[in-house]
Amino acid sequence: DIELRAIHQEPEKYADREITVRGWVRQNRSSNKFGFIALNDGSFFKPVQVVYEADAIDNYGEIAGLALSSAVRVTGTLVLTPEAKQPFEVHAKEIVVEGPSDPDYPLQNKRHSMEFLREIAHLRPRSNTFQAVFRVRSLVAYAIHQFFQERNFVYVHTPLITASDAEGAGEMFQVTTLDLDNPPRTEDGAVDYSRDFFGKKANLTVSGQLEGEIFAHAFRNIYTFGPTFRAEDSNTTRHASEFWMIEPEMAFADLNDMMDVAEDMVKYILNYVMEKAPEEMAFFNKFIDKGLLDRLHHVVNSDFQRVTYTEAVELLEKSGADFQYPVYWGVDLATEHERYLTEQIFKKPIFVTDYPKEIKAFYMRANEDGKTVAACDMLVPGIGEIIGGSQREERYDVLKERIRELGMDEADYWWYLELRKYGGVTHSGFGLGFERMIMYATGMGNIRDVLPFPRTPKNAEF
Numbered sequence: 055d056i057e058l059r060a061i062h063q064e065p066e067k068y069a070d071r072e073i074t075v076r077g078w079v080r081q082n083r084s085s086n087k088f089g090f091i092a093l094n095d096g097s098f099f100k101p102v103q104v105v106y107e108a109d110a111i112d113n114y115g116e117i118a119g120l121a122l123s124s125a126v127r128v129t130g131t132l133v134l135t136p137e138a139k140q141p142f143e144v145h146a147k148e149i150v151v152e153g154p155s156d157p158d159y160p161l162q163n164k165r166h167s168m169e170f171l172r173e174i175a176h177l178r179p180r181s182n183t184f185q186a187v188f189r190v191r192s193l194v195a196y197a198i199h200q201f202f203q204e205r206n207f208v209y210v211h212t213p214l215i216t217a218s219d220a221e222g223a224g225e226m227f228q229v230t231t232l233d234l235d236n237p238p239r240t241e242d243g244a245v246d247y248s249r250d251f252f253g254k255k256a257n258l259t260v261s262g263q264l265e266g267e268i269f270a271h272a273f274r275n276i277y278t279f280g281p282t283f284r285a286e287d288s289n290t291t292r293h294a295s296e297f298w299m300i301e302p303e304m305a306f307a308d309l310n311d312m313m314d315v316a317e318d319m320v321k322y323i324l325n326y327v328m329e330k331a332p333e334e335m336a337f338f339n340k341f342i343d344k345g346l347l348d349r350l351h352h353v354v355n356s357d358f359q360r361v362t363y364t365e366a367v368e369l370l371e372k373s374g375a376d377f378q379y380p381v382y383w384g385v386d387l388a389t390e391h392e393r394y395l396t397e398q399i400f401k402k403p404i405f406v407t408d409y410p411k412e413i414k415a416f417y418m419r420a421n422e423d424g425k426t427v428a429a430c431d432m433l434v435p436g437i438g439e440i441i442g443g444s445q446r447e448e449r450y451d452v453l454k455e456r457i458r459e460l461g462m463d464e465a466d467y468w469w470y471l472e473l474r475k476y477g478g479v480t481h482s483g484f485g486l487g488f489e490r491m492i493m494y495a496t497g498m499g500n501i502r503d504v505l506p507f508p509r510t511p512k513n514a515e516f
């Protein structure tokens with residue numbers, strides 16, 4: 055049999071020929087003489103119309119009564135119909151039911167709410183919206199690999215189980231083989247992790263960055279692309295407990311070099327999906343986010359704004375906007391502030407750079423002013439932060455002092471410090487939140503609806 059995608063791409067090739075196709079029934083309408091099936095096998099976003107006539111097939115009653123999502127094999131002739139809404143259709147000679155479906159199939163032909171679809175995560179990939187989302191998700195993953203591979207970056211697989219807290223934010227899922235109801239204890243009563251399989255307290259990774267820096271000092275340019283985990287209990291449309299992150303790390307690159315790569319990458323991804331998934335993107339533009347395509351075309355053809363944190367805070371203070379959280383120098387920007395900057399002031403993606411050191415991670419390079427670090431976040435309209443990055447502190451003594459200052463255990467970072475001792479150089483990197491990138495590319499409004507199986511607080515059934 056032939057994939058429906060092949061027919062959509064080259065209908066002329068199959069015109070007036072007998073073909074066999076297979077798929078699931080998405081729509082089925084019939085009179086007492088003839089009927090239509092919208093058939094989809096998932097290989098292409100749009101269905102193929104199958105026409106069946108009582109005179110032409112010998113099981114007309116069975117087919118006319120088929121429930122949605124029944125799987126069928128159709129043999130018939132492909133007929134070009136250039137004057138009709140569908141440019142071709144299959145005139146069936148034989149329809150065999152390969153997998154019947156119950157009439158109570160939950161995805162009937164109407165709009166379902168995203169909340170309802172989340173409850174049937176085993177069926178929602180069959181709906182139009184999720185056909186489009188997960189095809190685009192797959193393409194964006196491929197585009198990201200292609201972008202970095204074309205530029206000679208080495209793909210590094212960093213560990214998921216690790217002893218390090220890369221962000222120093224303490225948002226980790228602990229991993230242990232100990233019986234925590236009755237754990238071994240040290241003399242002072244603390245849980246004795248030395249008897250755990252990892253020999254010390256271990257957790258799921260929050261970021262592969264620190265391990266990425268190891269490889270950047272060996273291969274110059276590397277990237278990671280894998281799942282990361284955050285045990286933050288934030289119930290927002292942009293946070294998940296399990297999400298995917300892309301983390302390039304570049305030796306001999308400063309913060310500006312890093313922002314150039316980040317900007318090129320985002321434009322590359324957007325161009326790629328608009329070229330490779332035009333049907334899906336048209337669907338988002340029509341049903342999910344009107345104006346999406348115009349906006350994305352504009353974004354790929356414009357320069358992203360770069361503004362310092364200090365300038366951004368001044369702009370927010372001067373704006374006179376009525377924020378829920380006050381803005382002042384030193385504050386960690388809230389989503390409302392980020393979105394105001396990118397949506398109201400600049401109206402395009404922006405980089406905010408040089409944040410106060412107190413609100414950023416320990417590894418970021420200290421600026422000359424003694425107050426800020428060489429950090430940057432990329433903010434986009436509709437979402438806020440999609441990328442966080444920085445130039446890393448490459449000076450051994452400065453880094454060591456910062457680790458002490460923050461009360462972190464220097465011994466835990468011995469290997470990280472040694473990178474600075476043996477040929478440490480200027481280096482920079484960033485992390486792109488994969489799901490937030492998908493949200494930006496599709497206009498989908500909730501991170502739960504771009505993850506095949508979202509893991510958010512209180513949500514892990516499937």
Ligand code: 4AD
Binds near residue numbers: 220301302484
């Ligand atoms: O800003 P973050 O925490 O930066 C890091 O982890 C650095 N180690 C990255 C680096 O420099 N290599 O996270 C990076 C991005 C954010 O900008 C956001 O897009 C996404 O990861 N992100 C989340 N996405 C979904 N759910 C969450 N809970 C997320 N937390 C961060």
Ligand code: MG
Binds near residue numbers: 431439441442
């Ligand atoms: Mg961040």
